[in-house]
Structure formats: structure tokens, C-alpha cells
Amino acid sequence: MPASGFSLDSRLAADCHKLWSSPESDILLMDKRMFRPWFILVPHSHVHELIDLEPEQLKTIMRQIAGITRFLRTEYQPDKINTATIGNMVSQLHVHIVARYHEDPCWPGTVWGWTSNEQSQCKQQYTAAEVETIRQKLLDAPGLLS
């Protein structure tokens, strides 16, 4: 069962656009348009590690991670997909799923080690129309959100 009283962490809410919500999770788009794109899946839960989710919710979340990974690959053809649960700064459980390219601003480093100083050199934010386009692609992806 998804957690009662769940609310999205305020930092995730500030840094991301919410693309989609189900009883089990939210799918967020990190508002850094130089990564094409950087998704964050947030299970509706109060636990801090994936292994602590209830078995049924874990199954759903693993299916959603696989679905987002396939969607990224099909739609954006990245050179690599980086997937991680970190949670050192935001303790609410969340899964990063990031399309990476050889020419993106911090290749071959990780997006998490990238300093805010480096980030400030790039135009970062999506336009509303760009967010809507990504949301629509996600909603249209066969089998991903069903």
C-alpha cells in the first residue's frame, strides 16, 4: 500500500516539474534542460531505501524504473543511462534515471558531482512548452504508465 500522508519533499518540488502521478509514485522532470532528460521517480512511501518498500509497491516501482529506462532509450537514444538512489541531501526515497551523452556538460562525470558553479554557466530551465512536450511523450509511451 502506498503511504498515507505522503507529500513530495519541498526541494524536489522546487527543483523539478511533476509530469505524472499515480497512487504508487510521482514522475518528476529535473529542471535542467542540458540533460535530455533527467527523470526522478518518487515512490509514495516513508521508507528511505528501495528494499524497504512493501513487496507489491517494490514490484510496481521496479516496473516503472524499467519502463522509464526503455522510454528514455527509445525516445532520446542516449549514449548511456545513469540510474541511482542516493538520498544524501534529500532523504525522501527517489530514483534518478538520467539520459547521458558523450557531449553533455559533465560527461563522463556524474550529474550529481557537478558543482553549482559549473551549472550556472549554462541556461538551465525548460520552457513550459518543452515540459509539456516531454509529458506528452511520456503519456503516449506504450505500456509505461498503464
Added chain:
Amino acid sequence: MPASGFSLDSRLAADCHKLWSSPESDILLMDKRMFRPWFILVPHSHVHELIDLEPEQLKTIMRQIAGITRFLRTEYQPDKINTATIGNMVSQLHVHIVARYHEDPCWPGTVWGWTSNEQSQCKQQYTAAEVETIRQKLLDAPGLLS
């Protein structure tokens, strides 16, 4: 089925101690003793993303990730566990499972964004006896490697 002709990537082999090997995977210990400890699980496969593993091998690997995570928590009581598949530098599929502490050298950053310059300031390598102790704890962990 595990891949035929699999051999461990030379950079992983150089940077890590092999603790354990099964038909499906290797468990490595990153030779950076300031992280207590940093495991790497390497499926015996030629694919580059977890979702591309054969269903049976994926099931085994997910069970091993969960087992290593529980082992880290029980044995080392970290403040957080960081889990990731990155593969930007070493394309061979491998899963990082890292015990993190508020007082470790790069908290709250990630171990992957940590520069070699910063790393060189710390004594890094395990002694053979320390590796053996960790291997023995791993081998003794109930249900992990069975």
C-alpha cells in the same frame, strides 16, 4: 544464462578486490578504505543496462543487490546507502552499492564526483587482512550468497 566469454573489465580488476564469484556475478570491494565499504556487483553479462539482462539473471542480480544492501546495513550501520549503475567510464555493467556516513570524506556529495586530487589526500588502500575480514563477513552473512 550467464554470458559465455565473460571477463572482468581490466579497470574494475585493477581498482578492486574480488571478494566472491558465482556463475551469475562477481562481488568486488573498491580499494578505497575511507568508504566503509564500497561494493561493486558485476553481473556476468555483455549487456550494458540491468533491464537488458535475461529475466532469470535479472532476478538473481536484484536479489543480490538487496542482499548486499541488507548486509551493509546490518554489519556497518551506515547513515545512507548509495546504489547506482553509471557506466560512463567502464561500460561493463556494474552496480555500485556504497555505505555512506555523515563524516565520510565527501558527504553529502557522491563518491563518483570526488576528484582524484581530493582522494590523494587520504590513505586509500586496504591491507590484505582487512580485505579478508570483509570477505569473511560477507561469506558468513545469512542468506546473502546462498
